[in-house]
């Protein structure tokens with residue numbers, strides 16, 4: 001979501017981009033507040049720019065995103081060299097805020113949730129990139145006790161089908177082959193009588209668009225209609241990211257997640273019965289207040305039973321303003337760290353095993369470009385969102401190619417390109 005917002009900022013400002021703040025007339029820091037570490041990162045970035053602002057007083061320094069939404073005016077007090085604070089729903093006001101700072105020579109804060117969202121903008125597209133995000137939703141109506149999102153991004157607001165199609169079509173015209181629809185609980189999207197499964201089918205009609213992904217899904221909002229759409233529409237990728245957060249019913253209740261472990265396992269069964277090769281990834285929080293060894297073991301047993309294709313796991317991070325920050329039965333950091341290491345090591349074994357099980361299979365890979373580590377290697381992704389590297393030429397960027405998998409690692413697969421089902425040899 002932050003990446004998407006950063007692209008929106010780039011597009012709205014229409015300025016030449018530089019990664020070097022020393023050359024910039026305007027420096028914008030787009031922030032994340034999901035964990036405490038992300039907050040700290042934003043504060044230290046702001047601190048580091050103090051001397052530059054002193055040397056270049058006309059440079060405009062703005063901070064946006066979730067940290068800006070959370071602290072608002074207080075950021076101006078703590079960082080006297082800061083010019084603009086804008087929130088998660090006031091991004092479109094940024095060009096005007098910059099002009100006003102220049103004109104009126106005063107600092108600005110705009111973090112209201114009441115500003116009408118404007119989606120009419122030219123989507124930013126980096127030359128040669130074949131994948132892009134399209135936001136279908138802002139905010140969240142769920143009340144997970146640990147989560148800051150409803151506070152910093154507001155209530156769920158869904159975007160119209162017309163808007164989503166317009167933005168996607170523009171991106172496809174610029175060379176994008178794969179779109180990832182994003183929202184905090186993307187599968188709860190509904191608008192004008194349409195549900196998320198309908199949206200996937202409508203999107204699939206777009207000519208020139210090869211693949212559709214979506215993230216992040218909320219378990220309770222997985223419907224038969226959605227499962228049917230994934231199964232029936234060839235452009236929809238066979239991957240769902242479905243955060244479970246814990247395998248203990250006691251902890252799930254404390255987290256306010258509205259489902260039980262049994263219910264979650266059942267929904268996965270329904271997905272896998274309909275789409276046997278569906279890749280399923282998840283998020284897990286360890287060390288949530290009150291988590292006992294038994295609760296943690298329940299999570300480990302869930303991992304063993306379900307065999308996720310991958311997990312994103314983190315230690316609980318108390319966020320200001322959330323109910324969980326008041327929970328007093330905290331888990332000591334060393335215990336949470338030990339549990340996290342144990343969980344990640346166990347998941348690594350499962351991921352490697354799953355990746356190695358693809359060896360010998362022919363996968364359809366969307367070619368994204370040359371590998372960052374070695375330009376003689378080409379990189380792409382399977383429908384299951386696995387990275388595949390093979391020797392080849394990037395003139396096939398943006399195309400769907402068949403690749404036979406030869407090796408499986410922790411984070412990627414290696415393979416050989418096929419042409420008419422025959423291997424293509426390349427001299428490296």
Ligand code: SF4
Pocket residue numbers: 140141142143144147148149150184185218
């Ligand atoms: S569903 Fe996700 S975004 Fe919404 S409150 Fe829960 S964790 Fe946060």
